[in-house]
Amino acid sequence: MTSPTTQFAPSSRLGLYEPMHQMSMWEEDTFDGNISPHAAAVCIINDADDKADYTSDKSAEDSRPSRAISDKIQRRLAQNREAARKSRQRKKVYVQQLETSRLKLAQLELELERARQQGMLIAGATAHMGLCGSVSSGIAIFEVEYSHWLDQQERKITELKNVLQTPLGDPELNVMVETVLSHYCRLFHMKRDAARADAFYLVSGMWKTPVERFFLWIGGFKPSELINVVMPQLQPLTEEQTANINNLKHLCMQAEDALSQGMEKLQQTLAQSVTLPGPGIRNYCSPTAFALENLESLEGFINQGDHLRQQTLKHMAHILTTRQAANGLVAFGEYFQRLRALSSLWSARSPGEPA
């Protein structure tokens, strides 16, 4: 529909700029951007009925009926066009805003997931603080340090992995292997300090992701598990190496059994000391003191567990060549990365979705 009044301008001839806004709102409801002469005529008739809303009929053009009607129609068409244009514009802006919000949401969800990983440590600490009612600074320090340790670990493993692609000489590779091993030692040292602050925190794996916790053995990984995970990545192995590794695994499992049985005994003793009635418990004046003393030995078990882990790592490295040891450490590091990633995926699952 082409007409001279297509361009809507705040012209005094029309004198309708201000009220036109009111008009266009009204028009929008009635016409939804579509304009037809018939509708325009209807509009004029309706408009006559709603004289209260229409404040712009002061124009002198009203005195000339036929031309006024034509003018009115033109005006109405222009108004409709303008309303439609504005409506389209508003819709465009709205859609743009929606798209931006969608992107932002996706970004936030990603950040949330990442923060949740870190945040689980904080949540753990908060829960811990809530339960015991006092801030354990030793644990708070451990959580911060562990977070850093994880970052450093990822970097070291990636570095080692990259170096393995190059024909780097054994001496240099050995230095890198030693670096990763001492990084593990650093973790065990941190855990020793944390165990002194709160052994229960460590033994319940509050600082680890859910999937890692599923595999928890006395506050950490099971040494014989390390051997199982890593062995396929070490092929080819010589017969001697295979025999040595199997022997190491056997010794590990014996040690693990012994410690596990010690832990069981601790549970039994603790249960008895809590349920056994009143006085008469051998050397101890109160069952509570007895129970507390037993709880203290939990720290000892965690230390023994970590000690076993350290020894296993050390001896595996001895049995293997430098390159094999490097491959083994990469495999082990990536294994835990995948467990942690699995935990993230698990947490991100929306409820009701098929697994």
Place this chain on the structure above:
Amino acid sequence: MQYHQSESRMYYSSSSVAESLERVVRLASGSAVVIFSVSTCCMCHAVKRLFCGMGVNPTVYELDQDPSGQEIERALSHLLGGGSAVPVVFIGGKLVGAMDRVMASHIGGTLVPLLKEAGALWL
């Protein structure tokens, strides 16, 4: 496992650490594998299970059930340079150490040869 009393009536009790240590050495030489333990200590239980799991028959002295147990504990603590006095393991009369050393020796593969040498393990 064999449980022994330290036959304290044969020796007059003395607060001297050196004398207690002598007693310890004497007891340790009495069997191939000797464990000084406390009956309620769970780490001691773990070390006992380790040896039994390997088919070894250690001689165990429960210091909380021994009249001179406290002195022996003191002497052992002194021997280990502080820390928990039990469990302590002697093989072939020679000191192996506390749980740490026993575990390290086991994983390192030196425990089994030691046991065989002392006649505590065959095969």
